[in-house]
Amino acid sequence: METLTFATALILGVVEGLTEFLPVSSTGHLIVAGSLLGYTGEQAKLFEIVIQAGAILAVCWEYRQRLADVARNVLREPRATRFVVNLVIAFIPAAVLGLAFDRMIKAHLFAPVPVACAFIAGALVILWAERRQRTRAVPPRIDDVDAMQWHDALKVGIAQAFALIPGTSRSGATIIGGMLFGLSRRAATEFSFFLAIPTLFAATLYSLWKDRALVGDASLPMFGVGFIAAFIAAFACVRWLIRYISRHDFRPFAWYRIAFGLLIIATAGSGLVQWP
Numbered sequence: 001m002e003t004l005t006f007a008t009a010l011i012l013g014v015v016e017g018l019t020e021f022l023p024v025s026s027t028g029h030l031i032v033a034g035s036l037l038g039y040t041g042e043q044a045k046l047f048e049i050v051i052q053a054g055a056i057l058a059v060c061w062e063y064r065q066r067l068a069d070v071a072r073n074v075l076r077e078p079r080a081t082r083f084v085v086n087l088v089i090a091f092i093p094a095a096v097l098g099l100a101f102d103r104m105i106k107a108h109l110f111a112p113v114p115v116a117c118a119f120i121a122g123a124l125v126i127l128w129a130e131r132r133q134r135t136r137a138v139p140p141r142i143d144d145v146d147a148m149q150w151h152d153a154l155k156v157g158i159a160q161a162f163a164l165i166p167g168t169s170r171s172g173a174t175i176i177g178g179m180l181f182g183l184s185r186r187a188a189t190e191f192s193f194f195l196a197i198p199t200l201f202a203a204t205l206y207s208l209w210k211d212r213a214l215v216g217d218a219s220l221p222m223f224g225v226g227f228i229a230a231f232i233a234a235f236a237c238v239r240w241l242i243r244y245i246s247r248h249d250f251r252p253f254a255w256y257r258i259a260f261g262l263l264i265i266a267t268a269g270s271g272l273v274q275w276p
Helices: 006-019 026-037 042-050 052-062 064-073 078-108 112-135 150-164 170-180 185-210 220-244 251-270
Strands: none
Touching: 006 026, 006 042, 006 052, 006 220, 026 042, 026 112, 042 052, 042 185, 042 220, 052 064, 052 185, 052 220, 064 078, 078 150, 078 185, 112 170, 112 251, 150 170, 150 185, 170 185, 185 220
């Protein structure tokens, strides 16, 4: 099915906004939700990428003062300059690999069962990282994003590249990767927010330019519905997540990923759901 309805656009927009910044994979959830709603195909893949921009605008709005300060002082203050340089460095690995393997990934991995396997594999990494975090006597090396150096940003950028596999979770890869490389939970989460801005805006613009013929006049308003729904849902989620990480770890998300992945595999194996 290629027709995008108001209800489908609204549901997928909310799903995107609620899952983009949690370590549960927004792309994986969109692929599964789109399959259940009967909205699949090339236009669906483009829609899933475009509405990510709505979620990213929520981060831009939440951190608008910080971003405005960086924009004003990027050429004058070392702190602002280092912040921008770190984002560029962290952005490069996923950008290069994404351009190289985009077609192959979309052709072979944009399906519920591969996503379910990535869900489970990612959950095991989260559980291992959280256990390591609790048993280590050494405190985090970096408590604030501004304390990061270029090599810290590069390591997080390499971790983000693993999220090109649908179901891995971009935020999960960057947050857990950051924690493994010495960032505190809050610093890793905030850097994941900021890194999403160039990463997902670039992916959106590239996909719109490459597949612009898939967006017809009839579907354009529905793209707008998904975009706005993603913005509202993501704004609420970002504020909630900032409060959550001050007292909790990410283990509940790992168990959710395992349960969700096993459910998809079980329904596929039993024939209860005919996943594409």
